[in-house]
Amino acid sequence: MSAVADVFSYIAIGAGAFFFLAGTVGLLRFPDTLTRLHALTKADNLGLGLVVLGLLPHVDGVLNGMKLVVIWLLVLLSGADAGQLIARAARRALRRHPPA
Amino acid sequence: MIPDASTTPGGWLLPLAILMPFVGVLAGLALGGRHARSVAMLTIAAGLAAAIAIASAALRMGDSLVYVLGGWSPPLGIALRADGIAVAMIVAVAVVITGIGIYARTDFATPRGVGEARAPMLYWMLLLAVWGSLNLVFVSGDLFTLYVALELLTFAGVPLVCLDGKGETLRAALRYLVYALAGSVLYLLGVVLLYAQYGTLDIALLAPRVSPGAATWTAMAMMTAGLLAKTALFPLHLWLPPAHAGAPPAASAVLSALVVKGSFFIVIRLWLDVAPGLVGLPAAQLLAGLGAAAILFGSVIALRQARLKLLIAYSTLAQIGYLFIMFPLAFDGATGMFVHGDALNAGILQAISHATAKAAMFMAAGLVYKSCGHDRIADLAGIARASPLTVLTFVFGGVALMGVLPSGAYLAKKLLLAAADGSGQWWWESVLVTGGLLTTSYVVLVAAQMLRRPAADAPPRASVPRPQELAALALALCSLALGLTAVFGPVPSSFLGNPLAPKELGATLMTIAGGTVLALLFAxxxxxxxxxxxxxxxxxxxxxxPLGAVLEGIDALLRRWAVAGVSLLLVALAFGLLMHGDV
Amino acid sequence: MSEFLLAAAGFVLAMVALGLVRVLRGPDDADRLMAGQLLGSGGIAALLLGGAAIGDGSVVDVSLTLALLAAFASIAFTKFAPGADDGDDAATDPARDHRADAP
Amino acid sequence: MIVDAFYAAPALLILALGVYTTFVRDTFPATVGFLAYGLLLTVAWVQLHGVDVALTEAAIGGGLTGLLLVRASAKLRATEAGARAQRPSLALRLAAAVLCGCVTLALAITVLTLPDPAPSLAVEALAHIAPTGVGNPITAVLMAYRAMDTLLESIVLLLALVGVWSLAPDRAWGGRPGPRYNADPDGILAFIARVLPPIGIIVGVYIFWVGADAPGGKFQGATIVAAMWLLTLMAGLSDVPPISRRWMRVLLVAGPAVFIAVGIVGVITTGTFLAYPDGWAKPLILVIEFALMPSLALTLGLVLAGAPERPAP
Amino acid sequence: MIVTGATLFGLVAAGLIGVGLYGLIVNPQPLRKILAFNVIGSGVFLLFGVVARRGAALGLGGDPVPQALLITGIVVAFSATALAVTVLLRLFEETGSTTLASDAPAVASEPVVDAGTGTAALPTRGG
Known part of the structure; x- marks a missing residue:
């Protein structure tokens, strides 16, 4: 049981780490603000979700498990919202100085 | 001093003295409006009674009062301790606050028809907060609690500066706040380093544990520099003149007379109680040297001011310098330690006489402003006829600072001169004498203008409220008579003689003559x-x-932010090196 | 297990660091605003992993607080960012608003 | 090796962000850098096993201080160019750099020569924890051993609020603090300001509640609640009450007042201020914390809301 | 491991304090000075954290006393920041400038003229 849980954790957390890598690569390589924002919010939130998933088998107590899920939901929620707000700021910046 | 971690009889008065003002703040805030002043008055009466009770309990005990909060003794808990100097300061502050409170009743009354007004409400909260914080400074036996007390004092002091909300006072307040914060963060840094070394912050427990070492010296140097920044000792005074001159008179009195004494008092705690054997004489000479520079710069620039309030603010700068002359004189060469003795008593006496006299002088300046509608020194003629008590207050306050028998400053100077003589540090004697002359010079200058006959076409002077005059006068008289009360304390009465004896009278006249010459030269x-x-x-x-102008130019340079910042670190560095070099 | 968790935490933090370099360089303030998001997800992931590695359950509470406050901070930042105009979400009462860069 | 990397990453990042915040040319990026800095400090506190501190930092360092600074930097943007021209001369900058270097050097030496084993009160703190009835030693320090500091801290905060209020223009005294924010009621901001606060308040109360035995406490909980209130303010969903409201004043002082009152209960029952009678420590500590939490939340929120600007009608 | 991890943070704290002090002294903008004050403050707090961590004993991850002091310190520093920022904003509203460089004394709005010699005294406005 514990071995299975461990393997699951390794895989999920490894995958999560990969998505963080992907997000950062996107941040570094993508050409403009909006695409960078896209890479960041999508990949990192997924990465965090996978990390949470990987940690779930190890928490003691239902309450702590719930907290983990709530954390992820909170980050998703704020990511979606702040992402929108940032995108608007980016759009306005674009309007002010359009690319040459 | 042996760490004493059990509550003594009368110890309960200590938390009472700290918390009563804060309870007044809470009650004033909750009741609000017109009640704030009444709450403050009640608190002042109760606080004064508590201060007197503390004094009598301490006299009965003949030793420090101690209170262990919550029954948790240090190092885990916090002990409050009131030794002789703390008790003296508590009583002095209570008296000054009472005087200022009576004076401010008129200035900070809620106008009719208004439920609550800003300044009249907040002034009383801030006054009480300053009081509570100062009492905490005096009795706290724990270095971190002292940090909290310092911050409380700053937070109460800054709004007092800009109570009238004018742009320039806001700038002064911000300079004060940011510089003071830099000072307290350095102090806190020292606190961490001491805890890291010794695992306690209790002063009595630290004293036997501290040992020489880089960490301890770093801590002491940082804390000292930080505290000096908060005290505005030259050259770390960039914030003081505009802040103290720009505040309303009743607030200036609090700031100048009381607030700067808090951080000064903690320097004493650090040097004489935490690490008396560690700081060494060279560092003390530097400290007193800064004090001497403060006296010179502060006094000469005071002479060059056109406005009375600025003159008094610069006089505060000079008088702060005076407070630090006692450090090298408190050093006992035989044991290599700083000791509680006559020099320290003189320092405390000086602090108290300055507190009473300076509060009275700022209050008098406020009355001058009310009477004349301005405070230009050159146009004060005729004020003596309109409000003689105000002029008398200013002159008494000034004379008390000059160190004329039987003022507290006189006694302090005698004690310091004797200590300087005893330890062969003759140079401080000349600083003391010169300082007395410089103080006299600006007092004479202002008095001469006040006593002038007005021109025929001079605008009439308004009369001022009598209670305010009396409150100010009472404080000036306290300062003037302080020497008499101090002999009941630890000071030998042989220091006091007949003020009209030829020797004393001659000395007084000489001082006045010298001061007059200086005033003529520099004013x-x-x-x-x-x-x-x-x-x-x-x-x-x-x-x-031109010499005065040069000093003024240097002062202006030193009061630039970046220069003052560099000075702060330089002072810290110098103390660190000097402490290091002594061993 | 705990070695792995620490390694993962270190890796995520390294990613956050790289991302921060990019984000803080700008050029637009909108890019910089992403810092809150970056740390909101990456910082929390690292915290959770590190907390699990040292076996301290209360770290979850820290992450929870951080998630809330990071959200609060990002929203505050987008609301008050210098580029923010009086668009549909960032409008303030013009009579009371002293923002220096108001158009 | 891996362990070292885990420790080194945040430490070095924090240093780098500190440098960035200090040296970057414009203020807005500096505040963003400071936000990131605050969030990373949270990680550092966990690494240093200061989970209580991490909670405080997460709430204050990144969140509330961030809001305070970014709002100010937006308002003061127009003054930046002029202020930059006042940079001190090269000689002064050089002198400052050398002196700051000396400070860092002295501190570094001190850090490297800290006594080993380090002096610590951990043993004593645990030895006396039973009579306090709490399980978290930090709570024991804050609410029993050094309760005076905590009492004074709540007064510090109140005094800061008095200071903030003192800056009100006279005509606005008694009125509402800060500007009234409006936002599209169907917009994103309004949406999140409706969704987040209920969750946040539950979390805040939870953090407060566990504080007796686990990391957490009134201050951290209060900060979260205050942040949620500020969120609804920013979204225009609610407005700050005028500062002349009596209930608000009473709520503000209730916390410190109850703290002092419990201290006096100690005087009556045990003869010592701030002492707890046997067996009553935990309930009394809870009473204090229950009274302090709303006061702290309100004070924090109001400190951030700023000086009254809008005269009461 | 306690010692090496803590030492690293201690050195970082030393660096932060130096950097912050430099910013506080050199940067002419008050808001940046306030930021720098916070950087110094967090450096000092980190030092507290290091001291606490080194004092770990009896299964406690750190000495609770400095940790508790730290919490109080953070609150006090926050209060200070809030007060300073509010004063700064109010100063800007009132005067339109934020500089701290001018040390024009608050009440000396009239030129200082020496009646004795009739010459104006040296200008003392710092830059």
Whole structure:
């Protein structure tokens, strides 16, 4: 049981780490603000979700498990919202100085 | 001092003295509006009673009062301790607050028809908060609690500066706040380093544990520099003149008389109680040297001010310098330690006489402003006829600072001179004498202008509220008579003689004559003189005025932010090196 | 297991660091605003992993607080960012608003 | 090796962000850098096993201080160019750099020569924890051993609020603090300001509640609640009450007042201020914390809301 | 491991304090000075954290006393920041400038003229 849980954790957390890598690569390589924002919010939130998933088998107590899920939901929620707000700021910046 | 971690009889008065003012703040805030002043008055009465009770309990005990909060003794808990100097300061602050409170009743009354007004409400909260914080400073036996007390004091002091909300006072307040914060963060840094070394912050427990070492010296140097920044000792005074001159008079009195004494007192705790054997004489000489520079700069620049309040603010700068002269004199060469003794008593006496006299002088300046509608020193003629008590207050306050028998400053100077003589540090004697002359010079200058006959077409002077005059006068008299009360304390009465004895009278007259000459040489503008004298004076002034201007220029340079910041670190570095070099 | 968790935490933090370099360089303030998001997800992931590695359950509470406050901070930042105009979400009462860069 | 990397990453990042915040040319990026800095400090506190501190930092360092600074930097943007021209001369900058270097050097030496084993009160703190009835030693320090500091801290905060209020223009005294924010009621901001606060308040109360035995406490909980209130303010969903409201004043002082009152209960029952009678420590500590939490939340929120600007009608 | 991890943070704290002090002294903008004050403050707090961590004993991850002091310190520093920022904003509203460089004394709005010599005293406005 514990071995299975461990393997699951390794895989999920490894995958999560990969998505963080992907997000950062996107941040570094993508050409403009909006695409960078896209890479960041999508990949990192997924990465965090996978990390949470990987940690779930190890928490003691239902309450702590719930907290983990709530954390992820909170980050998703704020990511979606702040992402929108940032995108608007980016759009306005674009309007002010359009690319040459 | 042996760490004593059990509550003594009368110890319960200590938390009472700290918390009563804060309870007043809470009650005033909750009741609000018109009640704030009444709450403050009640608190002042109760606080004064508590201060007197503390004094009598301490006299009965003949030893420090101690209170262990919550029954948790240090190092885990916090102990409050009130030794002789703390008790003296508590009583002095209570008296000054009472005087200021009576004075401010008129200025900070809620206007009719308004439920609550800003300044009249907040002034009382801030006054009480300053009081509670100061009492905490005096009795706290724990270095971190002292940090909290310092911050409380700053947070109460800053709004007092900009109570009238004018742009320039806001700038002064911000300079004060940011510089003071830099000072307290350095202090806190020292606290961490001491805890890291010794695992306690209790002063009595630290004292036997501290040992020489880089960490301890770093801590002491940082804390000292930080505290000096909060005290505005030259050259770390960039914030003081605009802040103290710009605040409303009743607030200036609090700031100048009381607030700067808090951080000064903690320097004493650090040097004499936490690490008496560690700091060494060279560092103390530097400290007193800064004090001497403060006296010179503060006094000469005070002479060059056109406005009374600025003159008094610069006088505070000079008087702060005086407070630090006692450090090298408190050093006992035989044991290599700083000791509680006559020099320290003199320092405390000086602090108390300055507190009472300076509060009275700022209050008098406020009354002058009310009477004349301005505070230009050159246009004060006629005020003596309109409000003689105000002039008398200013002169008494000034005379008390000059160190004329039987003022507290006189006694302090005698004690310091004796200590300087005893330890062979003659140079501090000359600083003390010169300082007395410089103080006299600006007092004479202002008094001369106040006593002048008004021109025929001069605008009439308004009369001022009598209670305010009396409150100010009472404080000035306290300062003037402080020498008499101090002999009941630990000071030998042989220091006091007959003020009219030829020797004393001669000394007084000499001081006044010397001060007058200095005033004639440096004052700007020159007071009106008989033609012959004027010719002589203006010839000499060709040399002295540029000299004064140079000092003023240096002062302006030092008060630039970046320079003051660099000075702060330089002072810390110098203390660190000097402490290090001593061992 | 705990070695792995620490390694993962270190890796995520390294990613956050790289991302921060990019984000803080700008050029637009909108890019910089992403810092809150970056740390909101990456910082929390690192915290959770590190907390699990040292076996301290209360770290979850820290992450929870951080998630809330990071959200609060990002929203505050987008609301008050210098580029923010009086668009549909960032409008303030013009009579009371002293923002220096108001158009 | 891996362990070292985990420790080194945040430490070095924090240093780098500190440098960035201090040296970057414009203020807005500096505040963003400071936000990131605050969030990373949270990680550092966990690494240093200061989970209580991490909670405080997460709430204050990144969140509330961030809001305070970014709002100010937006308002003061127009003054930046002029202020930059006042940079001190090269000689002064050099002198400052050398002196700051000396400070860092002295501190570094001190850090490297800290006594080993380090002096610590951990043993004593645990030895006396039983009579306090709490399980978290930090709570024991804050609410029993050094309760005076905590009492004074709540007064510090109140005094800061008095200071903030003192800056009100006279005509606005008694009125509402800060500007009234409006936002599209169907917009994103309004949406999140409706969704987040209920969750946040539950979390805040939870953090407060566990504080007796686990990391957490009134201050951290209060900060979260205050942040949620500020969120609804920013979204225009609610407005700050005028500062002349009596209930608000009473709520503000209730916390410190109850703290002092419990201290006096100690005087009556045990003869010592701030002492707890046997067996009553935990309930009394809870009473204090229950009274302090709303006061702290309100004070924090109001400190951030700023000086009254809008005269009461 | 306690010692090496803590030492690293201690050195970082030393660096932060130096950097912050430099910013506080050199940067002319008051808001940046306030930021720098916070950087110094967090450096000092980190030092507290290091001291606490080194004092770990009896299964406690750190000495609770400095940790508790730290919490109080953070609150006090926050209060200070809030007060300073509010004063700064109010100063800007009232005067339109934020500089701290001018040390024009608050009440000396009239030129200082020496009646004795009739010459104006040295200008003392710092830059």
């Amino acid at each position: 700007s503008p020159l007071p009106p003189l008989p033609a012959a004298l004027s010719a002589v004076a203006s010839r000499s002034r060709r040399v002295t005025l």
